[in-house]
Amino acid sequence: MPKKKAPPKEATADRIRDAADELFCHVGYDAVSVRDIADRAGVNKALVFYHFTSKADLFERVLERYYEAHRRALASAFEAEGSPRERMHRMIDAYLDFMAENARYAVLVQQQISNPETHPLVEKNLAPLYRWIEHAISEVAPHAGPGGPRQLFVTFSGLVINYFTYAPMLARVWDRDPLGAPMLEERRRHVHWIVDLLLDDIERGAP
Amino acid sequence: MPKKKAPPKEATADRIRDAADELFCHVGYDAVSVRDIADRAGVNKALVFYHFTSKADLFERVLERYYEAHRRALASAFEAEGSPRERMHRMIDAYLDFMAENARYAVLVQQQISNPETHPLVEKNLAPLYRWIEHAISEVAPHAGPGGPRQLFVTFSGLVINYFTYAPMLARVWDRDPLGAPMLEERRRHVHWIVDLLLDDIERGAP
DNA sequence: TAGCAATTTGACCGTTCGGTCAATCCGGGC
DNA sequence: GCCCGGATTGACCGAACGGTCAAATTGCTA
Numbered sequence: 349m350p351k352k353k354a355p356p357k358e359a360t361a362d363r364i365r366d367a368a369d370e371l372f373c374h375v376g377y378d379a380v381s382v383r384d385i386a387d388r389a390g391v392n393k394a395l396v397f398y399h400f401t402s403k404a405d406l407f408e409r410v411l412e413r414y415y416e417a418h419r420r421a422l423a424s425a426f427e428a429e430g431s432p433r434e435r436m437h438r439m440i441d442a443y444l445d446f447m448a449e450n451a452r453y454a455v456l457v458q459q460q461i462s463n464p465e466t467h468p469l470v471e472k473n474l475a476p477l478y479r480w481i482e483h484a485i486s487e488v489a490p491h492a493g494p495g496g497p498r499q500l501f502v503t504f505s506g507l508v509i510n511y512f513t514y515a516p517m518l519a520r521v522w523d524r525d526p527l528g529a530p531m532l533e534e535r536r537r538h539v540h541w542i543v544d545l546l547l548d549d550i551e552r553g554a555p
Numbered sequence: 556m557p558k559k560k561a562p563p564k565e566a567t568a569d570r571i572r573d574a575a576d577e578l579f580c581h582v583g584y585d586a587v588s589v590r591d592i593a594d595r596a597g598v599n600k601a602l603v604f605y606h607f608t609s610k611a612d613l614f615e616r617v618l619e620r621y622y623e624a625h626r627r628a629l630a631s632a633f634e635a636e637g638s639p640r641e642r643m644h645r646m647i648d649a650y651l652d653f654m655a656e657n658a659r660y661a662v663l664v665q666q667q668i669s670n671p672e673t674h675p676l677v678e679k680n681l682a683p684l685y686r687w688i689e690h691a692i693s694e695v696a697p698h699a700g701p702g703g704p705r706q707l708f709v710t711f712s713g714l715v716i717n718y719f720t721y722a723p724m725l726a727r728v729w730d731r732d733p734l735g736a737p738m739l740e741e742r743r744r745h746v747h748w749i750v751d752l753l754l755d756d757i758e759r760g761a762p
Numbered sequence: 763t764a765g766c767a768a769t770t771t772g773a774c775c776g777t778t779c780g781g782t783c784a785a786t787c788c789g790g791g792c
Numbered sequence: 793g794c795c796c797g798g799a800t801t802g803a804c805c806g807a808a809c810g811g812t813c814a815a816a817t818t819g820c821t822a
Contacts, residue, residue: 360769360770374671375670375671375672376583376585376666376669376670378583378585378586379585379670379672381808381809381810382809382810382811383808383809383810391770391771392770392771392772393771393772393810393811394770394771394772394811394812394813395769395770395771397810397811397812398768398769398770399769402810402811403810403811455669458665458669458720459583459666459669461720461721461723461724462583462662462665462666462720462723463582463583463586464581464582464723465582465586467723467727470723470724470727471727474724475724475727475728478724478728479728482728493741494741494742494744494745494748495745495748498729498741499741499742499745500745502717502718502721502725502742503714503745503749505717505721506713506714506717506718506721507710507713509717510709510712510713510716510717511709511713513665513668513669514668514709514712514713516668516669516671516674516677517668517677517681517682517685518709520674520677520678520682521682521685521686521689522705534700534701534705534706535701535706535709537701538701538702538706538707538710541701541702541756542710542749542753545752545753545756546749546752549748549752567799567800588778588779588780589779589780589781590778590779590780598800598801599800599801599802600780600781600801600802601781601782601783601800601801601802602799602800602801604780604781604782605798605799605800606799609780609781610780610781
């Protein structure tokens with residue numbers, strides 16, 4: 349049996365991708381050079397172009413891993429059994445958990461959405477995911493208008509993701525770490541409180 | 556009387572700053588070169604360094620104008636007469652109006668918060684503004700915890716700003732322009748609906 | 763041990779970056 | 793007409809960028 353040569357090969361490519369992940373998330377795509385990535389991964393710069401065709405390609409690989417994990421987390425939470433409201437709460441919990449574990453992802457997503465150059469990637473990965481979320485929300489808020497799924501999608505997403513994109517500044521405004529367990533739990537209870545209030549009012553037929 | 560030579564002088568520096576404003580907001584700080592800015596302003600590149608000490612200084616001037624306008628808009632809306640709830644609604648309207656008129660500002664703020672290199676600027680300009688907003692919210696939600704001003708600040712800010720940072724992607728997910736008057740009005744009604752629901756529940760002493 | 767392919771390296775390329783500087787332009791007071 | 797100071801320009805600099813390539817290294821198989 350030929351021994352797998354995969355382990356060392358994958359280890360190197362993974363180390364490069366992990367280094368790129370950290371750097372891209374911290375200061376953005378343009379502010380990171382391939383030399384920075386290679387240095388952090390402890391390899392020669394040319395090796396980056398051996399394992400990845402270009403800097404942009406490396407960025408795509410970093411993003412795809414996040415997008416796929418994000419999609420799986422939300423889908424498995426929402427597709428299980430339970431009432432629509434229970435599934436909505438579970439999906440929001442999954443979103444919060446995913447963001448807490450991948451705090452830098454929020455920054456990457458915002459950069460992606462804001463930068464027109466990356467819109468093809470957004471259309472390919474992010475837009476379908478969001479169309480799916482909006483469809484899931486329409487199960488609990490079927491009517492159109494100001495209380496409908498279109499606006500609720502932005503609101504629910506913002507309730508979660510905005511907390512993490514604001515985190516670096518909240519750490520300066522507050523005296524506590526916004527990504528620590530106590531504050532994350534406070535945020536979670538806050539979001540669920542709002543979601544229940546909104547769904548109650550929608551069921552009442554108000555908006 | 557000596558004639559003011561200010562008009563042409565200010566006009567040139569303003570044209571450079573306006574060009575920088577547009578470009579920074581569209582693709583971010585790093586992706587814009589001083590040559591791009593000079594070309595768009597229709598002046599020589601060296602002239603940028605005559606009117607501004609560096610590219611970073613030019614970026615600060617662009618930001619300061621936004622920060623100051625943002626601060627004035629919110630303060631004048633909140634400091635007028637009325638019940639705390641009325642003033643809160645007015646402040647949110649002012650925030651929405653300001654964002655609609657300066658849609659690119661949302662992107663700049665997110666970039667500022669995410670980039671550790673710019674944290675001194677955030678501490679100087681953005682953090683005091685947000686401390687002030689959080690204090691204003693504490694007038695309508697005095698208690699701490701998951702329904703307290705700390706979480707409500709993130710939520711109210713996110714309800715507004717996230718709509719504009721998401722706008723480029725919403726334009727792709729929806730079939731309508733999210734920054735057009737009809738959708739902006741729908742968002743406004745949506746946000747006010749939520750704010751009233753939350754404040755009702757807080758007055759009821761629920762959270 | 764020889765050989766082969768995958769992996770890794772250092773040196774190099776053309777381009778663009780932010781920033782500098784001496785020279786020129788230009789309008790208003792003498 | 794002349795000059796003077798602010799405004800403007802083109803030419804230039806060193807550094808860093810993404811990317812390439814031939815050579816060297818490594819690890820497996822025969």
